[in-house]
Amino acid sequence: MRRATLISVPYIWLLALFLIPFLVVFKISLSDIALAIPPYTPTMRDGFWNMLSQLDFENFVFLTEDDLYWKAYLSSLQIALISTVLTLIVGYPMAYAMARAPDQWRPTLLMLVILPFWTSFLIRVYAWVGILSNEGFLNQFLLWIGVIGEPLTILNTNTAVYIGIVYTYLPFMILPIYSALDRLDGSLIEAAEDLGCSRLKAFWLVTIPLSKNGIIAGCFLVFIPALGEFVIPSLLGGSSTLMIGKVLFEEFFSNRDWPVASAVAVILLLILIVPIVLFQRNEQRQAEAET
Amino acid sequence: MKKLMLSTVAGLALTGAALAEEVRVYNWSDYIDEDLLTKFEEETGIDLIYDVFDSNEVLETKMLAGGSGYDVVVPSGTFLQRQIAAGAFQKLDQSKLTNSVNMWDVISERVAKYDPDNQYAINYMWGTTGIGVNVGKVQEILGEDAPVDSLALVFDPANMEKLQACGVHILDAPAELIPAALAYLGENPDAQDADTIKLAEPVLTNIAPYVQKFHSSEYINALANGDICVAVGWSGDILQARDRAAEAENGVEIEYYAPKEGALMWFDNMAIPVDAPNPDGAHKFLNFIMDAQNMAAASNYVYYANGNLASQEFLVEDVIGDVAIYPDATTLENLYTTTPYDAKTQRTVTRMWTKIKSGT
Numbered sequence: 001m002r003r004a005t006l007i008s009v010p011y012i013w014l015l016a017l018f019l020i021p022f023l024v025v026f027k028i029s030l031s032d033i034a035l036a037i038p039p040y041t042p043t044m045r046d047g048f049w050n051m052l053s054q055l056d057f058e059n060f061v062f063l064t065e066d067d068l069y070w071k072a073y074l075s076s077l078q079i080a081l082i083s084t085v086l087t088l089i090v091g092y093p094m095a096y097a098m099a100r101a102p103d104q105w106r107p108t109l110l111m112l113v114i115l116p117f118w119t120s121f122l123i124r125v126y127a128w129v130g131i132l133s134n135e136g137f138l139n140q141f142l143l144w145i146g147v148i149g150e151p152l153t154i155l156n157t158n159t160a161v162y163i164g165i166v167y168t169y170l171p172f173m174i175l176p177i178y179s180a181l182d183r184l185d186g187s188l189i190e191a192a193e194d195l196g197c198s199r200l201k202a203f204w205l206v207t208i209p210l211s212k213n214g215i216i217a218g219c220f221l222v223f224i225p226a227l228g229e230f231v232i233p234s235l236l237g238g239s240s241t242l243m244i245g246k247v248l249f250e251e252f253f254s255n256r257d258w259p260v261a262s263a264v265a266v267i268l269l270l271i272l273i274v275p276i277v278l279f280q281r282n283e284q285r286q287a288e289a290e291t
Numbered sequence: 292m293k294k295l296m297l298s299t300v301a302g303l304a305l306t307g308a309a310l311a312e313e314v315r316v317y318n319w320s321d322y323i324d325e326d327l328l329t330k331f332e333e334e335t336g337i338d339l340i341y342d343v344f345d346s347n348e349v350l351e352t353k354m355l356a357g358g359s360g361y362d363v364v365v366p367s368g369t370f371l372q373r374q375i376a377a378g379a380f381q382k383l384d385q386s387k388l389t390n391s392v393n394m395w396d397v398i399s400e401r402v403a404k405y406d407p408d409n410q411y412a413i414n415y416m417w418g419t420t421g422i423g424v425n426v427g428k429v430q431e432i433l434g435e436d437a438p439v440d441s442l443a444l445v446f447d448p449a450n451m452e453k454l455q456a457c458g459v460h461i462l463d464a465p466a467e468l469i470p471a472a473l474a475y476l477g478e479n480p481d482a483q484d485a486d487t488i489k490l491a492e493p494v495l496t497n498i499a500p501y502v503q504k505f506h507s508s509e510y511i512n513a514l515a516n517g518d519i520c521v522a523v524g525w526s527g528d529i530l531q532a533r534d535r536a537a538e539a540e541n542g543v544e545i546e547y548y549a550p551k552e553g554a555l556m557w558f559d560n561m562a563i564p565v566d567a568p569n570p571d572g573a574h575k576f577l578n579f580i581m582d583a584q585n586m587a588a589a590s591n592y593v594y595y596a597n598g599n600l601a602s603q604e605f606l607v608e609d610v611i612g613d614v615a616i617y618p619d620a621t622t623l624e625n626l627y628t629t630t631p632y633d634a635k636t637q638r639t640v641t642r643m644w645t646k647i648k649s650g651t
Contacts, residue, residue, distance in 0.1 A: 033634055035377045037357040037565075068642070071651045134458065135518050156504050239505045239648040247645070253348035254465070254641040256355060256634070 029262035059263040080226040083165040091173035099181035160236035172221035180214025314572035324592030362573035369631035372405040387574040390581035398598035412560035414598030423529030425520035451501035458519030460510040465644035527595035556626035
């Protein structure tokens with residue numbers, strides 16, 4: 001009995017916070033646009049079976065007819081992938097340094113990584129507007145030290161989006177890697193070096209594989225929210241930055257077309273869920289093979 | 292027992308409501324003298340909760356979702372018309388709006404195009420969509436005879452190619468830019484048929500690469516700071532930028548021009564959502580706003596013309612005497628209004644706009 005209760009907790013979590021919202025969105029994606037409150041038909045009000053009988057997938061068909069949508073998905077995937085790699089490149093050395101730091105420093109270092117969360121996300125992204133704009137701090141500083149003669153245009157470009165994503169999600173990358181490296185047994189590296197590995201080779205053959213789980217967790221934590229990101233591209237990105245979050249916004253707000261917006265969201269979810277499930281399966285199989 | 296508790300809770304909630312009556316207002320950003328909000332609270336004893344938005348689309352989505360919790364909202368004309376059709380607003384109780392005698396028939400009649408007989412809304416502010424220019428920078432780039440009073444300034448790629456160096460912002464509002472592009476071409480700006488609307492696409496596509504950003508509120512600060520030198524925006528916003536730059540004494544001089552090819556005249560109107568929690572308080576707020584001195588204070592602060600005739604004697608010369616705000620008869624004749632697109636045309640317009648902005 002106790003065991004059943006314990007197991008049911010994550011399932012209730014999954015049901016209430018994932019499955020039910022997903023079904024609501026899926027239901028809207030099968031309906032038609034209308035000028036009413038709420039702006040779609042049919043609704044559950046006419047009865048469940050009536051609703052089922054009127055289902056059709058025309059909104060999903062519509063998405064395949066216009067190249068805007070797959071281009072936006074692809075461009076979002078590209079931006080999310082590149083920013084995940086950049087975050088890893090920036091985050092790994094930081095996590096590594098933290099894990100190697102003397103014991104008494106670590107709580108402070110950890111605190112410093114978490115500290116930015118104490119300010120609102122929106123304010124931090126707005127701060128980057130002030131830093132990156134043509135008249136901003138960065139350009140003024142670079143002009144002052146004489147590296148550049150003309151202000152660089154960074155704000156309103158994809159570069160600014162990458163900077164924003166890397167900055168915002170960096171702690172999500174650092175923390176899991178740090179916790180993996182923190183638990184790393186130092187004697188394993190000593191053993192590798194005793195057996196003739198150079199320090200670099202020991203890092204590559206021992207440290208990296210042993211922190212793999214941290215790297216994977218960090219990459220997921222960055223990649224998934226970056227894929228659907230809306231705030232960062234709309235504040236820092238240019239008009240030509242095409243991301244699925246912006247397309248969703250346009251469908252929802254400009255076209256008032258909730259059904260098509262929901263269809264876009266359902267597909268976004270599938271793009272995320274399917275690879276993650278496949279990956280998990282693969283991991284499990286590997287773990288089983290090893291034992 | 293449970294029943295008893297429920298009724299006690301309900302009773303408490305009721306007395307709570309009676310103690311602290313609230314009115315929730317959802318208005319455009321930078322669109323009121325904040326002293327007025329305090330004044331309303333002091334005069335009526337009602338708590339005013341004031342939120343802001345910067346696009347009609349965001350407001351409309353909230354209205355169509357229902358249950359927004361707001362008592363007063365401020366949609367523009369075409370959006371007002373569509374939301375009335377969707378059943379989002381309640382009819383105003385004219386008996387509670389004693390100050391409605393102050394309203395200006397010239398404006399009320401034009402708003403009636405969207406809200407027949409002014410049954411659902413009162414006009415708050417109106418203005419034009421035009422061009423804000425950092426005169427010094429633009430003349431430096433395009434020469435003394437830069438076409439600052441013409442849409443050619445932003446719709447002629449030759450000009451835009453040079454202007455991109457100092458920065459150009461354009462409103463992220465297809466329903467205003469497509470009519471402007473049509474006016475530039477000499478077509479009917481209020482065209483509803485897809486063939487005519489498509490004529491606007493090449494005009495906008497050709498200049499899009501030179502536009503730093505399509506955005507509907509950032510240009511106020513960007514113009515005032517000197518980050519950009521040209522913005523297609525709303526009259527009062529650009530005049531606010533002019534004043535902020537003057538106050539900052541940063542050497543930036545901004546001028547507003549209603550283009551000679553014609554400018555869009557728009558109306559922002561206050562309406563009460565059908566499910567407003569406190570319609571009575573909402574009427575009080577509307578009546579407060581229609582008071583001549585209050586309305587004048589708002590206009591004096593935001594540099595937009597209002598639909599209140601009685602307020603005009605309280606307007607400062609900077610506002611009532613500025614043809615960029617209260618246009619003279621000839622300019623007024625040159626202004627056009629638009630009607631809302633139907634759902635299918637709207638999709639064409641949004642799709643076209645995405646294509647213009649992103650190239651896809």
